[in-house]
Amino acid sequence: MSDHVSTVHTDEQSTTTAAAETRPDEDSISVTNGAEAVVTALENAGVEHLFGVQGGAIMPVYDALYAKQDLTHITMAHEQGAAHAADAYGQLTGEPGVCMATSGPGATNLTTGLADADMDSDPVIALTGQVPTDLVGHDAFQETDTVGVTRPVTKASYFADNAATVGDVVGEAYALAREGRPGPTLVDLPKDVTNGTTDSVPDGPTTPEYHEISETAAESAVKDAIQALSNARMPLILSGGGVIKGDASEELRTFAIEHQIPVVTTMPGIGSFPEDHELALEWAGMHGTGYANMAISHCDCLLAIGTRFDDRLTGGIETFAPEAEIIHVDIDPSEISKNVHADYPLIGDASCVLEQLRTAMDDAPAASQWRKQCQTWKEAYPMAYATPEDEPLKPQFVVEAMDELTPDDAIVTTGVGQHQMWAAQYWTYTEPNTWISSHGLGTMGYGLPAAIGAKVAAPDRDVVCFDGDGSLLMTIQELSVAVREGLDITVIVLNNEAVGMVRQWQDAFFDQRRMASEYQWVPDFATLAEAFGAKGFTVREYEAVPDTLEAAQAYDGPSVVDVFIDPEENVYPMVSSGGNNAEFALSEDQL
């Protein structure tokens, strides 16, 4: 068999399509129905893993997976978990993560995960079952207008109405999910279409020809941008999630170091530049470092790459980088001047444009004073937290302790809330694709299913999920999947028995009226973990932290460490919503 495969490969390399390379044995490919065409389209694309939940209308597709040795399906506990797992898998592999669900509640449960992927531009393809076409519109059992529901939160939602073309539609949806700015796509699959007879073998994944993405920016625009950057005295790079998705971290590092330009990142851009480098100012925005926010407020030229200038980054637009000319590199033209006016728009792929900039730029900007200034801010606004003896365990200490125990390429996933911010602030990220979180949508419960997707995508790397007690309770059922699949992940619950971020805002902006934010009681997460078949630990004291974390990490399988942290601890620095980034508060009395 392997001889035959290599022969075919050699033959097909002359035809040079990506699809041909992933279809080793074309003669043997045949399909009998729509469902087999769907699965063949996935195989053509090189898919290896799928995350999903079975159900009535999607059964034909699952049946077509029955005999497939090359496709591994991971049965999730809930469809939202399937979408988040596929999302994390997609981020780490760079290829769309596949999630599957049945019609009706299956599809609506997926929707949160798709909206999350859409906001964070993560490549995901969703396949949903649908009632047979002759029942569509009749409010049939488990019927939902899935295309209608998901259209606003996907790059494209397709309704497949023909068994003969359904495979090609899946191929197009797959190609579109990863092309240009990645994002989620969905194909709704009526049961009569997947059961429908066809022998039409789908082609490899392709997008429509008129749907063009420009990889490189116009040379004249690059020249103008370079002139602005060379003349700057206070230049700054803002590295967004697009740098990681565009696989441009190496190019970014080279460019920044060559021209000695300080770098801040966005939250999704964490890891795109090593945080331990002297040019690194870490991440900017609402809970970003003081020095990053001072630099972004004072710079005179901002080279922003792969960012959409989210309001949590910019604070109030009126005061965002108010002295800076902005060079905006993005592959999506609709991001140019959407939120912040771009003086120099460069539309193209992050790595291609960075290469263009590197080639075109001769002189580094004269910015030694500026670099000194950035250093001064680093010293003035340290991220040093206190650990008073009369206060309970500080969460920051737990994050730092786990960072010390794990290799540089360990993957951190999080839920949403205070724990997410501490995990972002106190872990030192030095490599791309080590930080997997829910940014734009802010989906509590993202962390555990994302850790599952991450571990499946990168089985040889350590995966640590920081979660809050509130966040974890939203998707804790996925622990059963981690146990069933034998996934060695470590979940660390920074437990303050509250929805801490809400509690923090109530204290700051609602006169300390803690409505529905303190739980009064939460489950014993260690016991709960054991009930799921995972390993449970509980920590209350500083002394126990290193050893317990080490034991959890050493355990071969999923483990949960329930860490009782100071319930009154808040996240700082903090820029108030819509406020001036330079006016971040370092403590409550500065708000």
Added chain:
Amino acid sequence: MSRGLDGPHPEARDIPDGRRSPEGIRLDPQNGADHERHRTVISALVQHEPGVLSKVSGLVSRRQFNIESLTVGSTTNPETARITLVIEESQPGIRQVETQLKKLLPVISVRELGGDAVRRELVVLKVHGEEPDKVHAITEMYSGTILDAGPRTITVEITGDEQKIDDAIDAFAQFGIREIARTGQTALARGEVWTTDAEEERYERTQTNDSQ
């Protein structure tokens, strides 16, 4: 409470005094960017397929674009349709409408038409029929057509630019307008200019094929 980090109070910091406009444009005397709202016509060539209108209208409502009218109709190519949008937006807003539309999968090509574009709108109005001669005279005045005349109602059709339609409606008001239906504007670029890139490319392709 001791919780929090150490460092200077915001009031003790050097805070830059520059500002941006709500559109994110740096306020700088030399930066004369136009962000007044004005009315313009956007033409989009789209795949003629179910759901395309709902995709476009969903985008418009989701992004809060200010839209005056939206029309859709087939073209000489059975696979494509033309959508004409009249919008009232600032210059950055117009760019957003164009670039966001272009991202929709069934949208093939988008262009903002110049001020000299040929624009037309059609109105069908039904007035009370007590004074048929006068209705006839006003219809003539606006180069319209009487579509239906009965003892109680007369229905007329007028086409023209937006101003003309507005004027005609005012003129017919004296008879008492019972019902009215306006199509919204549809438009083409003037003269030899193509309305969208895709049509220009398609035309050039067919010319090349013909000459071979």
